Amino acid sequence: ARQEVFLDVTFDLIDQRLDDRVSQLGLAGAAYVVEPAEGDGHLHQVGAVDLTTPVPLAESSMWTTSAVLLSLVDEGRLGLDEPIGPHLPQLTGPAAGITLRQLLSHTSGLPTAVPCDEATPAGCDAAIDRAPLLATPGEAFRITDLDAHVAARLAESVTGSPWSELFETRIAAPAGMTATTYADPSTTGGLLAVDGTTTAEDFGRFLAVIRDGGESGGAVVLSEAAIREMLLDQTVRLD
Numbered sequence: 001a002r003q004e005v006f007l008d009v010t011f012d013l014i015d016q017r018l019d020d021r022v023s024q025l026g027l028a029g030a031a032y033v034v035e036p037a038e039g040d041g042h043l044h045q046v047g048a049v050d051l052t053t054p055v056p057l058a059e060s061s062m063w064t065t066s067a068v069l070l071s072l073v074d075e076g077r078l079g080l081d082e083p084i085g086p087h088l089p090q091l092t093g094p095a096a097g098i099t100l101r102q103l104l105s106h107t108s109g110l111p112t113a114v115p116c117d118e119a120t121p122a123g124c125d126a127a128i129d130r131a132p133l134l135a136t137p138g139e140a141f142r143i144t145d146l147d148a149h150v151a152a153r154l155a156e157s158v159t160g161s162p163w164s165e166l167f168e169t170r171i172a173a174p175a176g177m178t179a180t181t182y183a184d185p186s187t188t189g190g191l192l193a194v195d196g197t198t199t200a201e202d203f204g205r206f207l208a209v210i211r212d213g214g215e216s217g218g219a220v221v222l223s224e225a226a227i228r229e230m231l232l233d234q235t236v237r238l239d
Helices: 011-025 058-074 100-104 121-130 145-159 163-175 200-211 224-231
Strands: 029-034 042-047 196-198
Touching: 011 029, 011 042, 029 200, 058 100, 058 145, 058 163, 058 200, 058 224, 100 145, 121 145, 145 163, 163 200, 196 200, 200 224
Parallel strands: none
Antiparallel strands: 029 042
């Protein structure tokens, strides 16, 4: 039996639990990889999924979204605790007072969804501007795709570049990610930075940037301060 231990649990046990979960849920398969900075890593694949199989980016997209926005914070073009309204003149309602930190930590108070005026980013902006907040920003945790959309629109506003280009040039290319893409807004009802696809291997390259303090192959992708913010429990005071 292998003796590797991760968080005081043997990989054999984790492998078996993953196998059981795939079987119970009737999934096509699953895969995971552990790549420590030093020492031996671990790989386990089951079923028809391996490290290069395209899978939904799902809620992990908020990690990569946060990385793009934090790269702009690194450059001093945005502040985590400043209202977003001055950068997004299309927002004149309650959403204008939300901060970037609140968007990225899902504490914005934005509703779970809104009926966009049309299936375009601008059409969704208009609906978000009219929507009442469900909580005072910073006071409650609630996952909503609107947080990622508004954050992406904020990045586009301060750079003048489209979201897909910002992700590619600021995160994907320097991290060596070649298989991770965000869904086109035409398939998400007009929302930006929502879902997409990745692979275990490719997303592992992104996680390696976090593990290595913001660096990839000697190049700085994000500052150490940005990495600390990504790993910080932003909602602990809400418990």
